[in-house]
Amino acid sequence: VIEDANGITLYADLPGVSKERLNLRSTARR
Amino acid sequence: VPRGRGAPQNLIKEDDCMELSLFPRDVFAELDRLQREMQQAFEFSPSIRGVGRRGYPALNVGGTPESVEIYVFAPGLDPAAIDVKLEKGVLSIAGERKNELPAVNEKASVHVNERFAGRFHRVVTLTDDLDPNAVQARYRDGLLHVSIKRTKLRSHARSTSSDRSEPMNEDTPAAKRRHCSRP
Numbered sequence: 559v560i561e562d563a564n565g566i567t568l569y570a571d572l573p574g575v576s577k578e579r580l581n582l583r584s585t586a587r588r
Numbered sequence: 589v590p591r592g593r594g595a596p597q598n599l600i601k602e603d604d605c606m607e608l609s610l611f612p613r614d615v616f617a618e619l620d621r622l623q624r625e626m627q628q629a630f631e632f633s634p635s636i637r638g639v640g641r642r643g644y645p646a647l648n649v650g651g652t653p654e655s656v657e658i659y660v661f662a663p664g665l666d667p668a669a670i671d672v673k674l675e676k677g678v679l680s681i682a683g684e685r686k687n688e689l690p691a692v693n694e695k696a697s698v699h700v701n702e703r704f705a706g707r708f709h710r711v712v713t714l715t716d717d718l719d720p721n722a723v724q725a726r727y728r729d730g731l732l733h734v735s736i737k738r739t740k741l742r743s744h745a746r747s748t749s750s751d752r753s754e755p756m757n758e759d760t761p762a763a764k765r766r767h768c769s770r771p
Contacts, residue, residue, distance in 0.1 A: 559694060559698070559699040559700040560688075560690060560696055560698050560699070561697045561699060562690065562694065562695060562696035562697070567697065569688055569703055571661075571663045571664065571703060571730070572663065573662065573663040573694070573729065573730035573731045574661070574729055574731040574743040575728065575729060575730075576729045577769060578680070
């Protein structure tokens with residue numbers, strides 16, 4: 559997980575999972 | 589995953605270029621990463637008999653009466669740069685994964701760094717009934733699937749981890765020469 563002036567970048571290794579089958583959701587913490 | 593926008597600027601220290609943050613981390617993930625690095629350093633190699641030591645990339649190895657199937661979990665690689673060799677029943681898989689960390693002079697914080705980067709080389713001692721001219725390798729969605737046909741059909745399927753009918757070749761000088769550590 560890398561943070562710079564542009565925002566936060568997450569690299570996640572998910573071998574065998576196609577882009578079409580990937581479900582990514584981000585929820586803000588309050 | 590594309591880089592997002594709108595991160596709170598006050599989380600980035602102005603005077604630091606790249607740093608490992610002091611955020612709480614997953615201790616077990618850190619231990620797993622250390623174990624992987626030790627694995628690479630000491631060049632352990634699994635055999636088809638199922639020695640379950642871990643390294644990068646992770647492997648699944650199995651067999652059918654007709655073939656041996658190897659699944660290599662290695663996302664983020666250039667398929668053209670993956671080197672797969674089979675010689676005398678020893679399968680060698682080598683390559684390199686680019687480091688995605690920001691350059692030292694970039695103002696960025698690294699909060700978690702579990703991802704392997706660098707050169708890798710894994711060697712698996714397989715059975716000696718494999719046809720080196722019948723090797724198929726396919727890389728898709730970060731998963732390398734290597735399929736190797738047997739020279740003769742096995743009479744019935746058996747668990748590769750309990751097969752005791754064939755000698756192990758792991759300690760041969762040729763196998764040891766193929767082992768490679770990270771630079």
